[in-house]
Amino acid sequence: MFSSSMLKSISKPGRYAGGEFGQIIKDPAAVDARVAFCFPDAYEIGMSNLGMRILYGVLNREENISCERVFAPWIDMEDKMREKKVLLCSHETGTPVKDFDFLAITVQYEMCYTNVLNVLELSGIPLRAENRDDSFPIVIGGGPCSYNPEPIADFFDLFDIGEGEEMLPEIVRLYAEMKKKGCTKHEFLLEAARTIEGVYVPGFYDVTYNGDGTVRAYTPKYEGVPAKVRKRIVKDLDTMYFPDKVVMPYIECVQDRIMLEVFRGCIRGCRFCQAGMIYRPVREKAPETLLKQAKCLYENTGYEEISLTSLSISDYTKLRELTDGLIEWTDEKKVSLSLPSLRIDSFSRELMEKVASVRSSSITFAPEAGTQRLRDVINNNVTEEDLMRSAGIAFSAGKEQVKLYFMDGLPTETNEDLEGIAHLAEETVEEFYRTPGHSRRAPTVTISVSCFVPKPFTPFQWEPQATMKELIEKNNYIGSCIKSRKVRYTHHDAKVSHIEAILALGDRKLSAALELARSEGFRFDAWDEFFDYDKWMAVFAEAGIDTAFYANRRKADDEILPWDVIDCGVTKEFLLRERNKAYAEKTTPSCREKCSGCGAACLGGKDICCPSAGNKGEDR
Amino acid sequence: MTDKIEYPMLPEPRTVRLRFKKTGALQYISHLDLQRSFIRILARAELPLWFTQGFNPHPKLVFALPLAIGTESVCELADIRIERDMPCDEILKRLGTASSGGLEFTDCYVPSAKFAEITGTEYTITLELGEDDAKAFSEKAFETLTSSPIVIRKRTKSGEKEVDISGMISRLRIDRKRGNVTINAVLSAGEGNTLNPENLLDALRAATGLPDAETEYSCMRLKMLCKDGAEFR
Numbered sequence: 001m002f003s004s005s006m007l008k009s010i011s012k013p014g015r016y017a018g019g020e021f022g023q024i025i026k027d028p029a030a031v032d033a034r035v036a037f038c039f040p041d042a043y044e045i046g047m048s049n050l051g052m053r054i055l056y057g058v059l060n061r062e063e064n065i066s067c068e069r070v071f072a073p074w075i076d077m078e079d080k081m082r083e084k085k086v087l088l089c090s091h092e093t094g095t096p097v098k099d100f101d102f103l104a105i106t107v108q109y110e111m112c113y114t115n116v117l118n119v120l121e122l123s124g125i126p127l128r129a130e131n132r133d134d135s136f137p138i139v140i141g142g143g144p145c146s147y148n149p150e151p152i153a154d155f156f157d158l159f160d161i162g163e164g165e166e167m168l169p170e171i172v173r174l175y176a177e178m179k180k181k182g183c184t185k186h187e188f189l190l191e192a193a194r195t196i197e198g199v200y201v202p203g204f205y206d207v208t209y210n211g212d213g214t215v216r217a218y219t220p221k222y223e224g225v226p227a228k229v230r231k232r233i234v235k236d237l238d239t240m241y242f243p244d245k246v247v248m249p250y251i252e253c254v255q256d257r258i259m260l261e262v263f264r265g266c267i268r269g270c271r272f273c274q275a276g277m278i279y280r281p282v283r284e285k286a287p288e289t290l291l292k293q294a295k296c297l298y299e300n301t302g303y304e305e306i307s308l309t310s311l312s313i314s315d316y317t318k319l320r321e322l323t324d325g326l327i328e329w330t331d332e333k334k335v336s337l338s339l340p341s342l343r344i345d346s347f348s349r350e351l352m353e354k355v356a357s358v359r360s361s362s363i364t365f366a367p368e369a370g371t372q373r374l375r376d377v378i379n380n381n382v383t384e385e386d387l388m389r390s391a392g393i394a395f396s397a398g399k400e401q402v403k404l405y406f407m408d409g410l411p412t413e414t415n416e417d418l419e420g421i422a423h424l425a426e427e428t429v430e431e432f433y434r435t436p437g438h439s440r441r442a443p444t445v446t447i448s449v450s451c452f453v454p455k456p457f458t459p460f461q462w463e464p465q466a467t468m469k470e471l472i473e474k475n476n477y478i479g480s481c482i483k484s485r486k487v488r489y490t491h492h493d494a495k496v497s498h499i500e501a502i503l504a505l506g507d508r509k510l511s512a513a514l515e516l517a518r519s520e521g522f523r524f525d526a527w528d529e530f531f532d533y534d535k536w537m538a539v540f541a542e543a544g545i546d547t548a549f550y551a552n553r554r555k556a557d558d559e560i561l562p563w564d565v566i567d568c569g570v571t572k573e574f575l576l577r578e579r580n581k582a583y584a585e586k587t588t589p590s591c592r593e594k595c596s597g598c599g600a601a602c603l604g605g606k607d608i609c610c611p612s613a614g615n616k617g618e619d620r
Numbered sequence: 621m622t623d624k625i626e627y628p629m630l631p632e633p634r635t636v637r638l639r640f641k642k643t644g645a646l647q648y649i650s651h652l653d654l655q656r657s658f659i660r661i662l663a664r665a666e667l668p669l670w671f672t673q674g675f676n677p678h679p680k681l682v683f684a685l686p687l688a689i690g691t692e693s694v695c696e697l698a699d700i701r702i703e704r705d706m707p708c709d710e711i712l713k714r715l716g717t718a719s720s721g722g723l724e725f726t727d728c729y730v731p732s733a734k735f736a737e738i739t740g741t742e743y744t745i746t747l748e749l750g751e752d753d754a755k756a757f758s759e760k761a762f763e764t765l766t767s768s769p770i771v772i773r774k775r776t777k778s779g780e781k782e783v784d785i786s787g788m789i790s791r792l793r794i795d796r797k798r799g800n801v802t803i804n805a806v807l808s809a810g811e812g813n814t815l816n817p818e819n820l821l822d823a824l825r826a827a828t829g830l831p832d833a834e835t836e837y838s839c840m841r842l843k844m845l846c847k848d849g850a851e852f853r
């Protein structure tokens with residue numbers, strides 16, 4: 001427990017104080033297994049994560065399991081902790097993390113890897129799984145990064161691959177049973193790997209490499225351990241556990257609103273998008289379920305905003321039914337709706353009026369690429385006409401600020417595509433003046449450009465990332481193409497994207513570099529103020545890592561990739577097919593128009609748009 | 621919904637005063653964060669709030685005196701405005717189920733006095749100094765806080781400035797029990813004239829070096845007072 005003198009001497013002590021409405025405190029003596037659930041970033045980031053809200057509830061729902069929250073302490077608190085030799089503790093009961101049975105860490109982005117290691121260190125837990133005896137908690141990883149867990153595999157005992165609502169309680173229940181029988185950690189891990197689908201125990205595989213550094217093979221060390229771990233999904237979202245009670249943070253968080261998850265997956269298949277692939281197949285909740293859940297969440301939270309959080313929300317088949325049903329009571333309660341992921345081609349005046357808060361004068365669209373050719377390559381399926389029509393709707397409703405998201409460094413990209421970004425922005429400005437009834441204020445079109453990062457389990461997983469030099473040139477070139485003074489231009493730091501690519505595409509050899517980074521004091525790399533590119537490159541060099549091998553190399557079609565040990569449903573054949581179609585500048589219809597046989601249908605699910613599993617024999 | 625009774629509309633919105641404690645973990649929540657959280661508590665309690673009219677309707681919520689981070693209180697007051705005739709005990713009951721341990725609602729009534737009438741606040745500050753330091757400290761503390769002038773640097777809206785706080789402290793009492801020193805005092809309050817326990821501790825730090833970074837201490841606001849010395853309601 002942090003003492004009051006510690007809390008009084010740091011910034012934002014509310015991050016550590018606990019005491020929130022809705023937190024669940026159980027008597028440690030009355031449960032069979034205790035889980036410390038960690039979001040390895042600042043409290044206000046972690047408390048905004050829907051996955052954490054769900055898994056906290058799902059574990060605490062089990063009578064004999066308790067789940068408590070842990071976050072990465074901010075640097076001022078870390079300094080105090082190190083100075084006073086205080087170990088990292090849980091929020092609910094102030095129990096040292098190392099006294100729990102499990103430390104479950106949700107790994108949401110690559111740039112938090114050093115925080116993961118710092119959390120272990122501050123908890124007094126040895127970093128490498130092989131150096132931890134049975135007295136330490138079992139360290140579980142999950143979240144999007146677990147689809148290529150290899151760079152951090154050596155630090156974890158187990159990963160749960162896929163959706164955790166069912167899997168995580170199964171794991172903890174198995175542990176509780178085996179603990180009673182006096183089994184060892186090894187026995188438990190082996191049983192979990194053999195019997196629970198989605199469990200990946202990195203220590204149970206021998207990994208060999210070819211002379212050129214590429215993977216030769218992953219071989220299970222024990223019988224019954226799967227050669228490929230298939231991701232778990234929840235089949236029926238309507239009956240799935242949903243957290244009706246939410247821990248209500250007192251301090252301001254990134255997401256201070258109700259997050260209503262409408263469906264999982266995405267029918268679109270943008271070729272750069274990892275989420276669009278790994279969360280397949282699309283499974284929807286029924287509007288009746290959602291309306292009930294929204295009401296219940298409002299009563300239990302009092303939040304003044306409901307955000308419909310799903311990828312590409314306008315693809316929800318019953319969106320109108322849902323929004324109409326919500327508006328029946330939200331208007332009266334002064335609760336506003338927000339749809340963070342509207343597609344350009346589905347934007348309508350009606351939708352905007354339902355969701356737009358009166359105050360916001362700006363609206364965001366994501367054309368992603370500057371020309372139709374490149375938009376076809378990435379399968380974004382949006383046209384310039386769509387954009388102009390949508391912007392026109394926004395302008396005619398009095399808005400004068402539009403934000404446009406793009407990527408640069410995409411496969412096959414040329415200068416023409418970059419010029420297209422400036423062109424689209426300038427056309428949007430023109431559209432403002434073409435729109436009757438536009439605002440009297442001058443328009444601003446902001447373009448925000450991020451650098452393409454090839455991600456595992458996407459059609460672009462074989463692609464090299466543009467080099468740093470190229471990325472910087474591209475960023476500058478876009479800037480030089482913009483003539484209109486009504487266009488504002490911002491771009492992400494190419495340096496961050498480069499490190500992200502290395503970590504996203506890495507294998508187990510990177511763990512040495514991460515260990516080194518940690519020993520050099522790295523943490524909070526997702527925060528601009530702490531990210532230091534030169535130090536990262538120095539660490540890679542010292543660890544003998546050729547960064548270009550991971551980030552800037554075109555991988556052979558038949559190369560064994562580090563994440564091939566994971567089966568996320570979508571097949572490699574499909575991804576290759578998509579990659580080749582990208583080269584041919586051919587688009588692929590959405591899952592709703594026509595199934596493309598990606599392979600995810602084999603995972604099953606209720607109310608999915610896939611033709612019934614097994615129909616697509618060609619892919620399996 | 622907790623209750624389906626429709627309370628009748630009031631001809632005019634009614635101001636209702638809430639009294640609450642802010643203790644334990646809640647002492648680390650800033651005034652701004654408390655305000656935001658309050659709105660959600662009021663919504664969870666499903667009180668028939670009156671909303672301001674206009675572009676951005678919001679409920680009316682006014683606090684008596686902001687409380688600094690690190691100070692607990694058993695006497696906080698806030699006014700809200702309701703549009704339906706919900707009885708005060710019902711409001712109190714609902715708030716009870718909508719809030720957590722460190723934030724406890726203790727009273728609810730229709731006020732007759734205005735917050736501007738508050739002129740002082742009674743605090744108690746407890747310092748865990750250990751037997752060795754306690755005696756010398758308590759003597760020195762009394763001497764310091766009864767001298768004049770007592771000059772500290774105080775943050776104001778227009779930057780830091782030096783102020784004499786000697787006239788802002790009254791009814792001072794310092795007790796010592798083993799290693800713990802308790803300072804009880806009424807500090808002036810009100811627009812532009814508010815003294816916080818931390819200001820007092822600053823004066824003591826300057827004079828005695830204590831409390832330092834290692835000292836465990838707590839501050840508690842006990843009462844808000846009117847000019848005549850009676851408790852403000």
Ligand code: SF4
Binds near residue numbers: 590592595596601
């Ligand atoms: S199996 Fe077909 S419909 Fe289902 S997710 Fe894959 S491509 Fe889409």
